Amino acid sequence: MSATPHPAPVPPSGASTGSRAPAPEPQPLVVRTTRIDPLPADLTALVDLLPDTRPLTWVRRGDGLVGWGEALRLDSFGPGRFADAEAAWRATLDRAVVRDEVRLPGTGPVAFGTFAFDDGAGDHFDGARPEGSLIVPRVVVGRRGDVSWMTTVSPADQLDAPGSEALARTVRETVTSPGRVRFADGAVAARDWPAVVAEGVERIQAGELDKVVLAREVLATTERPVDPRWVLARLAAGYASCWTFSVAGMVGATPELLVRSEKGLVTSRVLAGTIRREPGMSDDDALLHAAQLARSSKDLEEHEYAVRSVARALEPFCSSMNVPDAPFVLHLPNVMHLASDVTAVLDPATHASSLTLAAALHPSAAVCGTPTTAARDLIREIEGIDRSRYAGPVGWVGADGDGEWGIALRSAELGEDPRHVRLFAGCGIVAASDPQAELAESEAKLVPMSWALGGLS
Ligand SMILES: C=C(O[C@@H]1C=C(C(=O)O)C=C[C@H]1O)C(=O)O
Known part of the structure; x- marks a missing residue:
């Protein structure tokens, strides 16, 4: 595609x-x-x-x-x-x-x-x-x-x-639904993906790197051409706390803000560490799960790598920075995440635009791994899919350089054939990761886009 x-x-x-x-x-x-x-x-x-x-x-x-x-x-x-x-x-x-x-x-x-x-x-x-x-x-x-x-x-x-x-x-063309949706394996079949994750775990345990984020794709074929506005309306309503985006065929609703730069104040919402939210889960159960997530040493370790990578990348551009001591739990309809809002004051002498900051922050450990180069090399070696713009920066920039850039997660790429869509989801892998649990987590991360296409009720 x-x-x-x-x-x-x-x-x-x-x-x-x-x-x-x-x-x-x-x-x-x-x-x-x-x-x-x-x-x-x-x-x-x-x-x-x-x-x-x-x-x-x-x-x-x-x-x-x-x-x-x-x-x-x-x-x-x-x-x-x-x-x-x-x-x-x-x-x-x-x-x-x-x-x-x-x-x-x-x-x-x-x-x-x-x-x-x-x-x-x-x-x-x-x-x-x-x-x-x-x-x-x-x-x-x-x-x-x-x-x-x-x-x-x-x-x-x-x-x-x-x-x-x-x-x-302004004349508006009518928005049409994509009709029936069929999902199929992408370049790496779902049943083969745990082996990819297991390879990642092995390489981490061998001391080659600390964390790697591995992703998979799912191919959707729709009965009628996908009108991105159909998808956007559902995402904007169903995932209101996420940033719903659409740029040049890349659509999604991301919970992760790579960077916002506005009048000298820089903000980044870092996510890493995830737990699934079962459909129909009561609020009490969700709180129990949230507490479990906040105590999980595996998730806290994954999160720590991501926060540190963001703080390190922002430092050269900022005169002061606030990195929270501990993450909070972000509740979304499909998953809960450990989240940290890093804030900083831009050093005006750097003249850095939001796009410059996004470039410096990308790829953070939340979507690539730690150390960056080793993680990126391992992704190229074993992941087996073309990420294209998945997990890359998506957003906007204004005339003064201020703007907002999210990470293109919970996303899909619309094909040249408008009935073909590639959906993506990835998971942070550390030494203690369990491949089958990561597969289940990736399924949960695919929910927003499959639901927005109408493939799930
Ligand atoms: C890579 C994705 O999500 C990232 C990985 C996370 C994790 O492994 O816990 C959590 C949030 C994101 O930073 C994705 O949604 O595709």
Whole structure:
């Protein structure tokens, strides 16, 4: 399955970055943001606005951003994918003409982005598929509490001025359900996956590394083409405390925030250590399970590696940092996680954007392992699937560099054939991991996406 870019509708909009294709000079973008009538405090109010089947989305608890159309797309390749994307974004902004009447995070020029897990140096690199994409939509609608806004972007200001009337005039294609869904094994069958995990455990016990995160894929085939808006509405309503995202065919609802950078304050929500939540489990039982998770030395060890990797990566960019002494338990409908919110003050002298921070943080021990290089090598050697953009950064960046980047977990990649979807789930493996228990954990992590497709009731 590939992440082939869709052609942008307005020339010359398809700028490519990276060494293999020098970026053509982009046309100046004309960007206007205006307040609109407040959107209702409804979990799906934003995603319900999306007019077509190529939605851009970053939504949590009814707040966030949705976008459509493609004013500009910046694809990047290989190990330089973050730096090249950032340089192209800055060059675009240098030439942009901006009128922002709202001035909140997410107003003015915004690019949605999705980046591959691997830097392309391994065997999976196919040389054609971009490992990074930043997309500047033609229209963005945002909501932050009582304030809602609309931004229009055009190389030549051919669009209507933004505003509630312009939004009301947007023609929306009907959202259709994917119909019946069939699930099948991916490159590694479910019954063979415990052996992969067992190999990981063995290598850890042999002292090669401390932790590795191993993932598997499941292939879904649907009766009708998947309309990502169908999936997004279900995820936004069913997993309200997660960040529901959609960028260039990568969709999901992640509970893990790689980094938010807003007005000098940096936040990262680190997750590692998981326990399944059985369907129908009572609140009392859930609390018992939570207490068990909070005491599990295996999960605490896994968590500690992840928190340390985040703190270490943020340190060079921050003047102060708060790392909680102990994690809290994050309750989700399908699983509970050990979670830590790391907060820090950005050192202004570094001029680091949210994308720079995401690049520095990726891959954290929560999705790769410890030490990073040994874990990444082992993933390449034994995992047997192409992660593509699963477990990579997904989110948005604004004109001042502030933005939010999640880790693309509880996610799926929509195929070029819109009836084919790849679902992903992975588990942190340490010396004490039990392969069959990890298989059950991976099944629980697949629930949000299979449910959103309609494959589970
Ligand atoms: C790798 C995934 O999740 C990660 C692994 C976790 C774990 O092993 O406990 C928990 C949260 C995430 O950091 C995934 O959902 O695919």
